[in-house]
Amino acid sequence: MITLLADGREDAIDGLVVPYGAPVLGWERKPHGWCRGEACIPSFRAAAAETADGVDLVAFAGLLGRQAVADPDEGVVAVGEPVEPVLDRAPEFGPLPGLRGAKVALVFWASWCGCRYDLPAWEELHRELGGYGFSVVSVSLDRDPDHAGEWLAGLTHPAVVDADGRIAELYNVVNVPTVVWIDPDGRIARPQDTMTATDTFRSMNGLSSERAVAALRRWVIEGDTGTELRELRAPTADERLARLHGRVAAWLLRAGRTAAAGRHLAAAAALAPHDLAVRRGLMPLAGVDPFGEEYFRIREELEAAGIPIYRPLPDWQEAAG
Structure with missing residues (x-):
């Protein structure tokens, strides 16, 4: 079988x-x-x-x-998912169809990322801007839903856990935090971009949450997205294939087949070395600390190769430090 x-x-x-x-x-x-x-x-x-x-x-x-x-x-x-020919429309899943008519910030995060500390700030924005026809939808990239559970307690905005990586595949998400803005008609208002809601890790990522949140408020209240980009950035064939190797690796890790999973993780890393949603996201299933030496080894590897950790560089980025 x-x-x-x-x-x-x-x-x-x-x-x-x-x-x-x-x-x-x-x-x-x-x-x-x-x-x-x-x-x-x-x-x-x-x-x-x-x-x-x-x-x-x-x-x-x-x-x-x-x-x-x-x-x-x-x-x-x-x-994998079919190649999506219409990149200006947000792929539907879970709560999205029920939010048609509202502006949505689709927030990708994970318990293995410091961005988990941003969830209360996203919840505040969800409540603050709800009267303007706005909703946050958070998507955890945790492969084990239990790892996300404690961070979701008390939140009122729609939240899902993408344990099989399918939503990340649909939106071509390679790292967290990543946010997509979706307009009331279900179309992309701003494509997948690195965005923070607090400055907790600004010394590491060089991102200004003040600029980002101000831009979000302008979009929700005034309709100004601050960008002409209205389509999701399409994945390459190698990126799509890497995600499938990651999906197989996750299944093997859950079955305790560590050696076989390692082969698929190596294949994923060779195809898409920048895809931390796979390379770092599967560390907890493999018993590896996602905040430990292996993660920083990967960071150094990418930096040496000139591959940015946060992709692409958004217009609210500032020099770190």
Whole structure:
């Protein structure tokens, strides 16, 4: 048996070749091709993924524009999200559909980041600006929901835990804190950007929370986003593949298969060395201190390579110190 990690689910399948008659990633075989609702892949295109025994899952995912990482020896395969052709619209999940008509600050954080101390400040902004049609939605990138729980106690804004990394994949988030502004129509008002709500770690990140929060208030009250960027920054193919290796590594770590997980973590680091949401985010599952020597080793590695920890540099950044 193989565990399939896709669409926020874990499903058991018999193998990487799916027998005819069974759905594949929600698609069903029809006389004229493979269909899901009104969408269909013509038979002549689907033939590239079909074998005598059934449908090659990884090849079929490729036809859908979805990357995959398979580790048949460990019994797991992860399939990524489709490439999003419309980058100016916020991908929907959890509470977002119910907030249409409001301006939203989508705040990515984690218990393994000092930005966890910003949550009370985000809660204050949520309450302060709620009368202007504004809401904070916080997304924890903790792979273990229990690690996020203590920091969410007493908060009233919508909050979710992205334990499988799917929301980070949808929004191409490579580190925290990252914030996305979403307008009342569900479109991107400001793309994924490093943003703080307090100056707790200003000596390390060189970011001015005063500038950032003032810009947020201007947007909520006056409608001025302070930028012409209105699309999410698209991930590269390597970044998408690195996240899938991270998803497989997380599954293996939860199963106690540390050595196998290490191979996938190494692959993720080679593909996207700057993706701390994977490299640092999985440290707690591996029993590694995310505030310890390994994290600072990675920081030094990235700085030596000229890769900024906080990407991209926002317009409210100041020189550290």
